[in-house]
Amino acid sequence: MPLGSSRAPSSGLGNNNQGTGGRELVVCLIISIVLFTVGVRTGDSGPLGAVRGAFQTITTPVRLVGSAISLPFQGLGNIFSNLTADQATLSELEAENDQLRSRNAELEEAEQTATRLQGLLDLQNTYDLQSTAAHIISGSSDSWSSTVTIDKGTTSGLSVGMAVTSSSGVIGQIVECGATSSTVLLVTDESSSISAMVQSSRAQGMLNGSTAGEVRLDMIRTDQTVEVGDIVVTSGLGGVFPKGLPLGKVTSVEKNPGSMYYTIVVEPYAHTENAEEVLVITSLTDSQVATSEDVAAADAQETSSSTTSTSDTSSTSNSDSSGSSSSSSTTTSGTSSTSTSTTSSTATTGN
Numbered sequence: 001m002p003l004g005s006s007r008a009p010s011s012g013l014g015n016n017n018q019g020t021g022g023r024e025l026v027v028c029l030i031i032s033i034v035l036f037t038v039g040v041r042t043g044d045s046g047p048l049g050a051v052r053g054a055f056q057t058i059t060t061p062v063r064l065v066g067s068a069i070s071l072p073f074q075g076l077g078n079i080f081s082n083l084t085a086d087q088a089t090l091s092e093l094e095a096e097n098d099q100l101r102s103r104n105a106e107l108e109e110a111e112q113t114a115t116r117l118q119g120l121l122d123l124q125n126t127y128d129l130q131s132t133a134a135h136i137i138s139g140s141s142d143s144w145s146s147t148v149t150i151d152k153g154t155t156s157g158l159s160v161g162m163a164v165t166s167s168s169g170v171i172g173q174i175v176e177c178g179a180t181s182s183t184v185l186l187v188t189d190e191s192s193s194i195s196a197m198v199q200s201s202r203a204q205g206m207l208n209g210s211t212a213g214e215v216r217l218d219m220i221r222t223d224q225t226v227e228v229g230d231i232v233v234t235s236g237l238g239g240v241f242p243k244g245l246p247l248g249k250v251t252s253v254e255k256n257p258g259s260m261y262y263t264i265v266v267e268p269y270a271h272t273e274n275a276e277e278v279l280v281i282t283s284l285t286d287s288q289v290a291t292s293e294d295v296a297a298a299d300a301q302e303t304s305s306s307t308t309s310t311s312d313t314s315s316t317s318n319s320d321s322s323g324s325s326s327s328s329s330t331t332t333s334g335t336s337s338t339s340t341s342t343t344s345s346t347a348t349t350g351n
Contacts, residue, residue, distance in 0.1 A: 119167030
């Protein structure tokens with residue numbers, strides 16, 4: 001029985017402790033609610049706001065010092081993490097970098113192609129060209145001709161004689177045409193000859209290539225106006241090239257003594273080294289062919305050249321004829337004088 005009486009007080013003490021802990025929790029919860037309500041109603045201007053501000057002011061230096069101390073350790077942690085990255089991660093990054101580099105090259109190439117095609121489209125719209133686009137697939141296969149091969153032929157409606165141009169200017173003319181490819185004779189070839197004119201003065205001539213690859217504008221008389229920097233365009237004569245297409249720029253003008261024509265060197269605008277896409281002009285409209293006034297001006301230029309040449313030849317002949325007549329007269333006069341003198345002398349002797 002004594003043992004039984006001693007267990008009862010122990011059990012009662014445990015219940016009292018549990019009851020006290022529950023009451024303390026309820027009291028803390030009530031106090032928290034009250035403080036929260038008061039803080040919301042009074043805001044920063046109330047007593048709780050003042051206490052909170054004072055606490056932040058006191059603890060700010062501590063937080064700053066803690067941040068300054070922990071920052072180097074954070075940096076060291078990042079360095080350590082990078083140094084300890086596994087090989088698989090590094091390989092993955094390298095592969096991703098290679099993919100991005102390759103993609104960047106593709107985008108740059110696509111941008112350049114779009115720029116070139118836009119140039120051809122602008123040229124087609126500006127001159128209202130009836131044309132077909134083609135790609136240059138190879139250059140000349142020998143060293144004595146200047147040609148390129150394009151990837152279009154008779155199956156695409158092309159034929160020998162059609163003009164070919166890039167976005168920069170005229171490239172040449174088709175001289176051979178197969179089913180799926182064609183050969184283009186470049187303006188720099190010695191057998192190339194294109195009717196052309198100086199854009200500013202409208203002086204008409206022929207743009208000819210040479211064995212050295214130099215392009216010259218021939219048949220421009222010295223009484224016409226041509227200057228370095230003048231633009232040379234197609235004249236439209238012959239019905240092959242549309243009138244007004246750019247050919248090149250005058251880089252040299254020489255006037256040789258006694259010559260009726262200038263020696264003019266032209267730098268072509270189009271270079272096949274920088275061209276990949278071209279336009280083949282399949283037909284001409286009425287506005288792209290030389291007008292009757294252009295033909296008349298060309299004829300007048302030729303007539304003037306012929307007249308000048310004939311006049312020079314006639315003048316030379318007259319000069320030679322006059323000289324011969326004078327010489328003949330002098331000879332006759334001399335003979336007559338000699339004959340008279342001889343007769344007189346004989347008569348005197350006889351007498």
